[in-house]
Amino acid sequence: MILAGDIGGTNCRYAIFDGQNLSHIRVWPTSQSTGIAYDLERYQHEVGVSIHPTRACVAIAGPVSGSEVSLTNADWNGSIADFPCPAIWVNDLVAAIQGLDLAEAEHIAGPKAIDKHAHRVALGVGTGFGQALRIGDQAFAGEGGHASFAPTSQKQHELYSFLRNRKTRVRVEDVCSGMGMENILDFLLEQSGTVIERKTSAGAMFGTATDSFLLQGLDIFLSSLGSVIGDTAIRQLPHGGIWLCGGVAKKMKPHYIRASFQEALQQKEPMNRQVASIPIFVVLEEELGLIGAGRIAYEGLCGFEHN
Known part of the structure; x- marks a missing residue:
């Protein structure tokens, strides 16, 4: 047993x-x-x-x-x-990547076919942010969530400055996670002077957003996550796929078609073609x-x- x-x-x-x-x-x-x-x-x-x-x-x-x-x-x-x-x-994330063969997943970018003999990367987007690499049956943990966050747009730079005033170092996890969504919402509220009633998590609010204020937060999150995934594709070239795991990753599934995500993922000059060759999936298994x-x-x- x-x-x-x-x-x-x-x-x-x-x-x-x-x-x-x-x-x-x-x-x-x-x-x-x-x-x-x-x-x-x-x-x-x-x-x-x-x-x-x-x-x-x-x-x-x-x-x-x-x-x-x-x-x-x-x-x-x-x-x-x-x-x-x-x-x-x-x-x-080591456990997650070892469970992929028995899990349902949905394709969101790149080719749909994977090289079954190539290495894989799992990115855990949940309360925090995690990372693992699998080569054959061997899995190796990383702490990608604690890597430094690199802003790539004006709004991300403004978010970075906001967080830098609170922290000694801004990490990927401070933006690309459930905690990161709370930080993004705090940033937008302070920047705009807007007051809203927060009855639920920032992730839930962004995920069901219909007004321009919350959609802005959703797009900051998606563009930041897309950029991190694109960087991972360049660093690892995992033709066995990049697999997004975790509760936040699943909840964002309807939004991966947004331009904010797709453009940040793909615009990695001069490595656009290499990034586009990597299959990317979101894992649906609870x-x-x-x-x-x-x-x-x-x-x-x-x-x-x-x-």
């Missing part, structure tokens, strides 16, 4: 994986959890039946090194010693991290040692 977990800045997710499918899926807010010990006890209680996993893999939204981990964007921690079975931590974590434990990937 394989226990799979996926711990993000917003939610904790757990399930049992049988090699193809998930069962006994349970989800709760990360803010309600203190760490893996709490989660294991709560999962057992919520499932209501005796769970005796033989192996476990839990994906974490943050860097993984050694037997103890903590989240980058939430107060959550854990140790391998807390598990009742052999277990492994992996970066959440439980991609759980599937990937389950596959890692089930197939013994990512250095998992079978006991």
Whole structure:
């Protein structure tokens, strides 16, 4: 029996994986959890039946090194010693990229066909921003969200200056994520002097925008994300595709046709042709991290040692 977990800045997710499918899926807010010990006890209680996993893999939204981990964007921690079975931590984007073969995705740019023998890149656009590279069955985590953000338009330069007054360094994650959308909205409100009632997240407001003010925020986000994806295409030339994962990436699916996204993605002179040769997809699978974590434990990937 394989226990799979996926711990993000917003939610904790757990399930049992049988090699193809998930069962006994349970989800709760990360803010309600203190760490893996709490989660294991709560999962057992919520499932209501005796769970005796033989192996476990839990994906974490943050860097993984050694037997103890903590989240980058939430107060959550854990140790391998807390598990009742052999277990492994992996970066959440490593889990995501290992789950792609079992996930539904939609093409949004570049050629539709991928080179199945070429390397792939996963970009996690959720509460934060993550990145991973897959070559064959090997996956490698990156921390692309903490790379410096490079503005490419007048409005992005203004946003950069606004954030630079708040932070010592402006990162990709400060713009191209759920947190980034909040920053963009804060910037637009301060710049315009507009007052609006914020009953929901900036992402939800941008995603359903119909007025010019919120559409401006949507386009700042899309142009920034498109530029980052284009830069990734140039750096990696991943003909196995760039795969956008995460809750924000999925919610933005209807908007990837907007010129703000497509132009920022493609206008990478003198490398336009190379960027246009890279297939780009948005992953629709809700439980991609759980599937990937389950596959890692089930197939013994990512250095998992079978006991």
